[in-house]
Amino acid sequence: METSVEQRGHVIVVHISGSVDGHTADDLQRVFASEVDAGHHALIADVGGVDYTSSAGLRVLLAVLKQTRSRGGDLRLAAPRPEVRKVLELSGFTGILRVFDTVDEAVRSVGGRG
Amino acid sequence: MSAPRRIVRPARIEHLPELVEFAAQGVRASGAEADAAALHDIRLAVSEVCANVVEHGYAGEPGGSISIETTATTERLVVRIEDDAPVFDPSTVPPPDTGIDWKRRGPGKMGWHLVYSVMDEVRHEARGARGNVVILAKRIGPAPSRAPRTG
Numbered sequence: 001m002e003t004s005v006e007q008r009g010h011v012i013v014v015h016i017s018g019s020v021d022g023h024t025a026d027d028l029q030r031v032f033a034s035e036v037d038a039g040h041h042a043l044i045a046d047v048g049g050v051d052y053t054s055s056a057g058l059r060v061l062l063a064v065l066k067q068t069r070s071r072g073g074d075l076r077l078a079a080p081r082p083e084v085r086k087v088l089e090l091s092g093f094t095g096i097l098r099v100f101d102t103v104d105e106a107v108r109s110v111g112g113r114g
Numbered sequence: 115m116s117a118p119r120r121i122v123r124p125a126r127i128e129h130l131p132e133l134v135e136f137a138a139q140g141v142r143a144s145g146a147e148a149d150a151a152a153l154h155d156i157r158l159a160v161s162e163v164c165a166n167v168v169e170h171g172y173a174g175e176p177g178g179s180i181s182i183e184t185t186a187t188t189e190r191l192v193v194r195i196e197d198d199a200p201v202f203d204p205s206t207v208p209p210p211d212t213g214i215d216w217k218r219r220g221p222g223k224m225g226w227h228l229v230y231s232v233m234d235e236v237r238h239e240a241r242g243a244r245g246n247v248v249i250l251a252k253r254i255g256p257a258p259s260r261a262p263r264t265g
Contacts, residue, residue: 019131019134019157019161021130021134021161021165022127022130022161022164022165022168022169023127023128023130023131023165051154051157052154052157052158052161053158054158054161054162054165054225054228055162055224055225055227055228056165056225058224059221059224062216062219062221063221065216066216066217069216082151083150083151083154083155086232087158087228087232090212090227090228090231090232091210091212091224091227091228092210092211092212092213092214092219095212095213096215096216096219097216
């Protein structure tokens with residue numbers, strides 16, 4: 001798994017690629033935690049490059065979702081591949097977090113520059 | 115049917131990528147056309163099962179191992195995952211409540227729910243007091259064409 005962080009105004013986009021699983025989820029947690037700790041609470045997870053996410057990745061997303069919303073922000077997802085979207089649906093995550101087809105749409109949804 | 119392929123690795127999380135890719139390569143070994151959706155589901159399920167073995171099965175106990183064996187036809191891949199951890203039957207795990215709101219949503223129970231959801235067949239066999247075999251099967255080829263009607 002690889003990640004890169006991009007700031008667009010007050011919005012942070014975390015670009016994620018590769019496999020998010022029991023081997024890599026802790027690294028992803030650290031990336032998000034450092035943004036939340038820095039006071040960034042409008043976060044977009046660009047999962048367009050994610051091959052698969054296991055339950056370990058979903059647990060990270062749920063934890064970050066709770067952290068950001070408890071601080072008045074949000075975590076939103078962008079650009080999942082069909083297989084990843086299916087996993088989000090199977091786990092009920094499409095009912096608890098907002099998913100957008102593109103990064104730009106997700107950024108604009110939280111008032112950032114798309 | 116392709117000859118069985120087998121790999122054995124220490125039950126440590128750093129071996130997860132190798133175990134997952136070994137299982138996925140079973141599709142290629144079968145000569146089947148790689149179906150992106152099926153490959154995704156196989157990687158996801160094998161990752162979940164192996165991570166569970168490491169984190170909950172052996173639960174930090176050193177010296178354990180995981181073996182993966184794949185057999186395939188051009189239509190179906192079977193992945194057999196074995197360990198020597200205490201017996202655990204995954205069919206006893208209740209599914210998560212996916213309908214509740216984010217505040218009450220807990221982090222657990224999702225792994226096996228995903229495994230059962232994305233695979234065509236999931237079976238567990240115990241080998242005495244210790245030792246588990248999880249057998250996963252997935253259709254990997256094109257859907258069978260309907261036989262022409264006769265008469």
